[in-house]
Amino acid sequence: MVESIVLSGTAMGCIYALVAVTYNVMFSASRVFSFTAGALGMLGGVLGALFIARMGLPVALGLVLVLVGGALLGIVTEIVAVRPVLKSLDQHLYVLSTLALALMIQQFTAIQWSTEPQPFPRLLDITRSEFDQQFWLPMLACAAVIGGLELLYRHTLIGHAFLAIAEDNYAARALGLPERGLRMTSYALAGVIGTLAGFAGGEMLLAFFANAPMLTFYGFVPVALGGMGNNRGAVVAGLLLGLFQQTANFLVGGIFASVAVFTVFIIVLLARPEGLVGAALQRRV
Amino acid sequence: MDTQATPEPTKLRASRANLPGSASTFGAALPFLALLAIGVAFPLFGGGYWGVIATRACVYWVLVSGLNLVVGFAGQIAIGWVALLTLGAYTTSVLAAGNVMPALPPYLALAIAAPVGAVFGLIVGLPALRLRTFYFAITTLGFATIVTQVALAWQSVTGGGVGVPGPVFPEPFASQWGFYYLCLGLAAVCTWMTANIAASRFGRALTAIRDAEVAAEASGIAKPVLLGTVFLFSGAVAAVAGGLFAALQSYITPDAFTLDLSVLFFIAILIGGRSSVLGPLLGTILLTVLPEFAAPLVAWSTFLYAVLLLVIVLAIPGGIAELLDFRNRRPLESDRAIVPQPLLVARLLDAAPAAGSLTLDQVGLSFGGVRAIDGLDLEIRAGQVHGLIGPNGSGKTTTLNVISGYYAPQRGAVRLNGAALPALARHLRARMRIARTFQTPRIVGSASVLQNVMIGGTIHGHGTFAESLLSLPRHWRDEAMLRDTAMLALATVGLERLAPVRADRLQHAELRFIEIARALMLRPAFLLLDEPAAGLSVEEITRLSTLLLAIARAGTGVLLVEHHPDLIFDVCHHVTVLNLGKMLAAGRPAEIRSHREVVNAYLGG
Numbered sequence: 001m002v003e004s005i006v007l008s009g010t011a012m013g014c015i016y017a018l019v020a021v022t023y024n025v026m027f028s029a030s031r032v033f034s035f036t037a038g039a040l041g042m043l044g045g046v047l048g049a050l051f052i053a054r055m056g057l058p059v060a061l062g063l064v065l066v067l068v069g070g071a072l073l074g075i076v077t078e079i080v081a082v083r084p085v086l087k088s089l090d091q092h093l094y095v096l097s098t099l100a101l102a103l104m105i106q107q108f109t110a111i112q113w114s115t116e117p118q119p120f121p122r123l124l125d126i127t128r129s130e131f132d133q134q135f136w137l138p139m140l141a142c143a144a145v146i147g148g149l150e151l152l153y154r155h156t157l158i159g160h161a162f163l164a165i166a167e168d169n170y171a172a173r174a175l176g177l178p179e180r181g182l183r184m185t186s187y188a189l190a191g192v193i194g195t196l197a198g199f200a201g202g203e204m205l206l207a208f209f210a211n212a213p214m215l216t217f218y219g220f221v222p223v224a225l226g227g228m229g230n231n232r233g234a235v236v237a238g239l240l241l242g243l244f245q246q247t248a249n250f251l252v253g254g255i256f257a258s259v260a261v262f263t264v265f266i267i268v269l270l271a272r273p274e275g276l277v278g279a280a281l282q283r284r285v
Numbered sequence: 286m287d288t289q290a291t292p293e294p295t296k297l298r299a300s301r302a303n304l305p306g307s308a309s310t311f312g313a314a315l316p317f318l319a320l321l322a323i324g325v326a327f328p329l330f331g332g333g334y335w336g337v338i339a340t341r342a343c344v345y346w347v348l349v350s351g352l353n354l355v356v357g358f359a360g361q362i363a364i365g366w367v368a369l370l371t372l373g374a375y376t377t378s379v380l381a382a383g384n385v386m387p388a389l390p391p392y393l394a395l396a397i398a399a400p401v402g403a404v405f406g407l408i409v410g411l412p413a414l415r416l417r418t419f420y421f422a423i424t425t426l427g428f429a430t431i432v433t434q435v436a437l438a439w440q441s442v443t444g445g446g447v448g449v450p451g452p453v454f455p456e457p458f459a460s461q462w463g464f465y466y467l468c469l470g471l472a473a474v475c476t477w478m479t480a481n482i483a484a485s486r487f488g489r490a491l492t493a494i495r496d497a498e499v500a501a502e503a504s505g506i507a508k509p510v511l512l513g514t515v516f517l518f519s520g521a522v523a524a525v526a527g528g529l530f531a532a533l534q535s536y537i538t539p540d541a542f543t544l545d546l547s548v549l550f551f552i553a554i555l556i557g558g559r560s561s562v563l564g565p566l567l568g569t570i571l572l573t574v575l576p577e578f579a580a581p582l583v584a585w586s587t588f589l590y591a592v593l594l595l596v597i598v599l600a601i602p603g604g605i606a607e608l609l610d611f612r613n614r615r616p617l618e619s620d621r622a623i624v625p626q627p628l629l630v631a632r633l634l635d636a637a638p639a640a641g642s643l644t645l646d647q648v649g650l651s652f653g654g655v656r657a658i659d660g661l662d663l664e665i666r667a668g669q670v671h672g673l674i675g676p677n678g679s680g681k682t683t684t685l686n687v688i689s690g691y692y693a694p695q696r697g698a699v700r701l702n703g704a705a706l707p708a709l710a711r712h713l714r715a716r717m718r719i720a721r722t723f724q725t726p727r728i729v730g731s732a733s734v735l736q737n738v739m740i741g742g743t744i745h746g747h748g749t750f751a752e753s754l755l756s757l758p759r760h761w762r763d764e765a766m767l768r769d770t771a772m773l774a775l776a777t778v779g780l781e782r783l784a785p786v787r788a789d790r791l792q793h794a795e796l797r798f799i800e801i802a803r804a805l806m807l808r809p810a811f812l813l814l815d816e817p818a819a820g821l822s823v824e825e826i827t828r829l830s831t832l833l834l835a836i837a838r839a840g841t842g843v844l845l846v847e848h849h850p851d852l853i854f855d856v857c858h859h860v861t862v863l864n865l866g867k868m869l870a871a872g873r874p875a876e877i878r879s880h881r882e883v884v885n886a887y888l889g890g
Binding site for chain 1: 362364412415416417418419420422423424426427428430431434435437438544548555584585587588590591592594595598599602
């Protein structure tokens with residue numbers, strides 16, 4: 001029993017962590033949290049089921065198409081919901097514009113795909129085992145994304161440019177960095193990571209439109225607890241969240257598990273609004 | 286030009302006639318009365334299904350009217366308010382059905398739902414005091430999901446997925462139209478109450494929290510108490526709406542309370558426009574009725590709401606209310622001058638007895654490795670203007686922020702007449718009659734100039750939130766007092782002609798004088814001014830200095846952070862020069878002007 005809690009908890013934790021990283025990548029590039037993070041995760045599952053199960057495409061091609069779709073949606077998010085409101089960041093209009101876009105994606109999926117959860121295909125043709133692909137695929141995806149991002153940020157020029165934009169937008173622009181291009185690239189990257197999360201976790205989450213608000217919430221918990229823009233914090237907090245949730249699931253049942261997660265989230269946030277590893281407050285006057 | 290003469294009080298009163306919330310109250314109420322008349326006459330035109338739609342619009346508005354104070358006025362992004370509708374619906378239904386205890390009469394059940402909703406409104410809302418926008422939005426979203434899940438799981442009480450029957454209200458509200466009139470009546474009461482709040486000092490304080498939080502704090506507005514009260518009220522009416530909703534549905538299951546409903550409520554407010562009651566009312570009616578006109582669109586309604594939200598945010602952030610605001614489209618005079626009337630200062634500040642002194646005693650504060658202020662001594666005396674000058678980054682604004690409580694000094698103390706000021710208790714400064722202005726004016730752009738100035742006097746009101754809600758006499762006395770004082774303050778700084786204009790239409794210099802008028806509303810014993818002359822013309826600076834001298838003569842101690850040497854040397858009785866957080870020199874203006882180090886470091890030869 002403990003084994004299955006640890007396995008499913010870690011796997012769910014990896015999915016939450018990936019959605020959290022999606023939030024972070026968008027936040028670093030624009031100082032904006034986007035409600036579309038959960039919608040991207042949901043689309044990873046729905047598009048995967050659409051391309052592979054319904055249209056019968058090969059798994060590899062399906063994956064590529066899903067990720068391309070995510071990247072495109074990321075770019076659309078940047079153009080439609082983020083760029084127009086960046087000028088007035090202090091009015092927090094981005095909360096509304098990204099919420100509107102996320103709702104549009106979710107409703108469109110509900111109407112055009114299905115309002116019921118649909119099965120997600122098995123990606124690899126191997127028999128089920130204790131340590132099944134539905135558990136290790138999310139873990140693999142999470143490890144790959146974190147490793148990839150570390151390589152990107154530490155060892156490539158464009159990665160340094162991302163860091164520069166995240167650190168100080170104005171200074172980066174003054175240095176002549178193409179801020180808009182980098183921001184769009186970041187959103188495309190976030191789209192890829194978000195859909196990958198839903199794709200890798202497809203077998204656990206199924207292809208279901210209502211995964212969007214669920215992932216929007218549970219994916220934000222590690223962001224809040226791990227500190228904004230902090231990917232390592234997000235992974236640690238995501239794994240803790242997954243394990244906590246699955247344990248509570250087993251001990252007190254699914255519904256009160258979500259109540260428990262919510263309560264812990266609120267209490268921790270109220271005690272430390274900047275997150276467990278957060279930075280100090282900004283000057284307001 | 287007779288600029289120095291004291292205007293007759295009648296003249297000030299006369300100019301009130303065209304201000305919002307006074308003589309034009311009837312004009313402002315006209316659209317509401319028209320809507321009510323249509324609502325009362327509605328059963329004559331429509332029937333059957335349209336009756337259900339009209340009832341639904343009324344029920345939704347009962348909830349939205351309260352949520353409007355949270356979202357539209359206080360600017361808190363509460364997107365999960367359907368949770369309180371759910372709670373109210375189940376509380377009323379379960380009590381009326383007698384699932385847990387002997388069945389109660391439906392009206393009593395509905396009445397009990399209100400306090401239950403109030404408590405939960407407070408619980409859902411409280412995180413807003415600590416968490417920023419997106420975080421708060423997410424917590425309300427989480428709460429909405431969880432309430433539905435609990436309703437599903439707690440089968441013994443809620444009936445789980447099977448649900449419970451809604452309450453049936455006995456005669457005279459049992460028939461379709463009877464029930465409709467009950468809902469319409471409650472909707473009208475809610476409209477009246479929230480419109481009262483909107484036009485009260487509480488409504489203005491909420492918009493100040495939304496658009497200019499630091500100015501709200503400096504005016505002594507206690508955010509936790511005010512937001513807490515609003516969450517209680519909003520939760521209570523949402524739960525009542527829930528009870529009515531359950532009766533309208535006649536049978537409720539958790540499926541009935543989808544997030545789509547929350548989205549409808551939230552978007553109705555944004556479409557309607559912030560700081561408006563009429564706008565969100567029209568928005569609610571629009572969103573309830575719209576899908577009915579195009580049957581194939583019903584499935585797409587939430588999608589369309591989302592599209593509408595995006596369009597509103599990107600194209601008309603002001604919503605319907607701004608589209609209907611014809612008065613503020615008339616062009617303003619282009620060559621208007623700010624002509625303060627310093628003689629009015631004494632009348633405005635007359636209740637203020639000269640108070641002792643505000644002193645900084647060896648105050649020190651570092652940010653990381655940077656010593657922003659390093660052992661600073663300063664004394665601001667009643668009736669004097671104290672200049673604080675120095676190069677950029679020398680710690681002037683930081684000093685001001687320590688006094689007004691934004692930073693706690695790490696060493697030393699700030700004392701008012703010898704007693705140490707509590708560190709970081711910003712909103713308490715106003716009660717000690719310490720007022721301030723800001724380097725960048727902090728103004729509620731969507732409110733009128735008069736309303737902005739009235740915000741400064743918020744703590745002088747005596748009536749409670751409940752009295753304003755019900756429009757009791759003390760509410761009216763507060764309003765009349767605040768309006769008269771604010772008109773006097775505006776006349777003092779020379780802006781009374783702009784009183785009814787939206788503040789975001791004014792020029793920069795005018796905003797600086799509005800901030801001074803707002804600060805004077807506190808009848809301050811000490812007034813802290815952060816670069817009041819920045820962006821002013823030479824002429825305006827001269828007028829400002831006359832005004833500042835008049836304020837000091839009335840007994841107020843003024844701390845003036847400035848860069849304009851002329852202004853400093855014209856009005857200051859005493860000048861302190863800062864450099865790198867330390868006092869470089871202090872003394873009378875004449876001494877400072879010839880101080881060799883000051884000339885080298887700052888003034889220039």
